[in-house]
């Protein structure tokens with residue numbers, strides 16, 4: 098249990114604990130919560146919205162009343178079966194959440210009822226998905242939401258923000274003054290990479306598919322934003338960075354090394370993090386003679402402490418207002434199937450219909 102500092106804390110804790118007990122009692126009576134779940138993989142219509150039993154927290158878990166979730170491309174790949182994964186049905190979809198702790202397991206140390214929290218990396222390795230009114234999360238995966246930060250903002254930056262941080266800080270080891278190119282700066286990951294690279298002191302080049310999104314990338318801080326549909330991207334990169342790119346972040350599922358390696362600087366690093374089916378040719382000669390390196394990673398492999406290091410910076414940058422969430426729309430949780438349809442159309446079929454995250458609220 099948490100250490101309580103004064104009587105004010107204690108009375109607040111008792112009140113919340115009572116609330117927690119009531120929720121517990123409801124659950125023991127077989128109480129139900131609303132959730133978005135699937136019983137088989139398939140198109141967005143396989144997502145059902147209905148009643149499932151309230152979950153109960155195990156010793157190291159918190160029971161969180163969810164206030165906001167968001168959609169990521171991985172949710173679409175799992176739900177559709179594009180990425181075969183061992184799922185237990187009914188499978189509650191969703192990776193990220195923001196919410197409030199309503200009950201804690203006996204061994205929970207860092208949180209107490211009433212704490213506002215966020216998490217990513219749920220719905221995998223036997224962990225419960227997040228598209229529900231109540232979710233149990235092991236405290237290792239939970240982060241505090243700073244007082245001034247909105248639930249929908251933090252949830253929209255959770256998976257994509259952690260991904261951007263892991264890639265820039267742990268993998269590419271981006272340094273101030275370096276030139277970073279991110280292909281796809283208007284997307285969930287790309288818009289986080291643009292902002293964080295600027296915070297870390299880099300000069301940033303990016304691409305987007307419409308003039309409106311090019312302008313949005315500039316507003317995010319990009320020094321050069323290029324329309325990949327109407328402009329010669331490679332010529333613009335060479336013009337901006339004649340000595341080459343220090344870090345090339347590829348968000349597309351079809352990395353093109355033949356194109357990227359000549360544009361890299363000596364000791365340039367390239368990040369690849371999408372496209373499980375991709376099998377591009379690597380031109381080894383031009384790659385090694387420039388001392389280049391290639392870094393692949395998946396955020397779901399990061400340990401809780403690695404994720405927390407990223408989460409702490411994300412929290413701080415949100416408080417300082419140097420990092421901003423990009424939200425395209427907010428929908429009720431009951432419209433989870435529609436949210437998946439839009440995300441799939443935008444990411445998989447490349448309609449470009451989204452300019453930010455889809456957030457849903459129970």
Ligand SMILES: NC(=O)c1ccc[n+]([C@@H]2O[C@H](COP(=O)([O-])OP(=O)(O)OC[C@H]3O[C@@H](n4cnc5c(N)ncnc54)[C@H](OP(=O)(O)O)[C@@H]3O)[C@@H](O)[C@H]2O)c1
Nearest residue numbers: 170260281283284285286305306370371394395396444449
């Ligand atoms: N490895 C990991 O840990 C990890 C973590 C998160 C995501 N991912 C993967 O990373 C990928 C991107 O995720 P996301 O959430 O950022 O997706 P997203 O929000 O759908 O963004 C996709 C981006 O691709 C851009 N794009 C499409 N065609 C392009 C082209 N020909 N040239 C340049 N840009 C183009 C889009 O730009 P416009 O809209 O302007 O056309 C958009 O910015 C997904 O495949 C996802 O599964 C991997």
